[in-house]
Amino acid sequence: MDSWFTVDAIDKDTYIISEYRHWEETHCYLLKGSERSLLIDTGLGICNISKVIEKLTDKPVTAVATHIHWDHIGGHRYYPDFYAHEAELGWLSGGFPQPLEAIKGCVVERCDLPDGYNVDDYELFQGTPTKVLHGGEIIGIGGRDIEVIHTPGHSPGHMCFWEEKHGYLFTGDLVYKGTLLAWFPSTDPAAYLNSLEMMSCVQAKKVFPAHHSLDIQPEIIQIMRDAFLQIKETGNLHHGSGVFNYDDWSVRL
Numbered sequence: 001m002d003s004w005f006t007v008d009a010i011d012k013d014t015y016i017i018s019e020y021r022h023w024e025e026t027h028c029y030l031l032k033g034s035e036r037s038l039l040i041d042t043g044l045g046i047c048n049i050s051k052v053i054e055k056l057t058d059k060p061v062t063a064v065a066t067h068i069h070w071d072h073i074g075g076h077r078y079y080p081d082f083y084a085h086e087a088e089l090g091w092l093s094g095g096f097p098q099p100l101e102a103i104k105g106c107v108v109e110r111c112d113l114p115d116g117y118n119v120d121d122y123e124l125f126q127g128t129p130t131k132v133l134h135g136g137e138i139i140g141i142g143g144r145d146i147e148v149i150h151t152p153g154h155s156p157g158h159m160c161f162w163e164e165k166h167g168y169l170f171t172g173d174l175v176y177k178g179t180l181l182a183w184f185p186s187t188d189p190a191a192y193l194n195s196l197e198m199m200s201c202v203q204a205k206k207v208f209p210a211h212h213s214l215d216i217q218p219e220i221i222q223i224m225r226d227a228f229l230q231i232k233e234t235g236n237l238h239h240g241s242g243v244f245n246y247d248d249w250s251v252r253l
Contacts, residue, residue: 004047004114007056008214010206013144014168015056016214019043021112024178024211026071029170031163033141036060040161040170041210045074045125046107046117062130064139064148066172066210067155068092070103076125083139084129085150085157092126097186100124133159151199153182153192160199167205174199175221176209179243180251189228189237189253196225213248224249 008016013032018025022044029040030053037057042065043049053061063079065072068088076082084092091097100123108119135150139161147162154173161170173181174195182189204218227246231237231253236244241253 005049005052007052010168010208011166014166016208017043017049017052019046022046022071023110024071027208027210027214028075029208030056030061031141031144031146032057032059033144034059035140035142036062038139038141038146039063039079041065041072041172042075042079044071044107044111045077046111046122047114048078049075050078062139062141064133064159064161066160066170066174067158068096069155069173070096070098070124072172072210073125076127080127081130082127083131083133085133085135085159087152087157088155089129089132092128094126096124097184135159149199149202151195153188153195154180155186156188158195160195162202162204167203168208169199169202169204169206169218170208170210171199171221172210175207175216175224176211176213177216177220177248178212178250180224180249183239183252185239187239189239190232193225193228193232193237196221196228200225220249224251227251 006018015030017028028043031038037059063082068091104119133148137148139146149160151158151160151174182192200221207216207218243252
């Protein structure tokens, strides 16, 4: 199971923990401070991410998810100290808008599972956060301050995390190279555009997405914003309007 995770260093105190055997190539991020560490997303939960994290930090770990989708909160069970946005608290207590059997189907059909893994053991994480976020908070971890930015669209409580000191922007499922998903009933295409407009004003030096290629430049946020604006101008920024393809990304509405 050790081969499930791939670890890359951004700098001496910031790491990417990737799950490349998942079809969406999920990325989680560990930010180490002098007092504690912050883990942004915890992946699918198929293998124990805490075994990787404990090799990278000896400080207490607070977990925070960009949003409460199953491929971002699977490892939360290892971190009782976790934060979540108010808009998605119901998803942590039985209200997730996708049946567990459908999720298990995705795990079986679209993951290169470890030998011996029993998908019947897969569970959707449920729990009560130690802190409810609303957007605008600063998470201090000792020498590093991370701003919480509420960016709904992909999900009601989606959040990006901005560390101005380093110019690091962690974008979750708002921005990545691949097919952006805004077609589920729980998504909001208009809010997605508003979030892209807001994030395009952030002077990021590096953008770190939750999926697929890590070779991503900050300019992609403006490019995506402009594309969404064009979709809006043609009257197509709504559910059911289809898939819009661009150079190395697309959006499904």
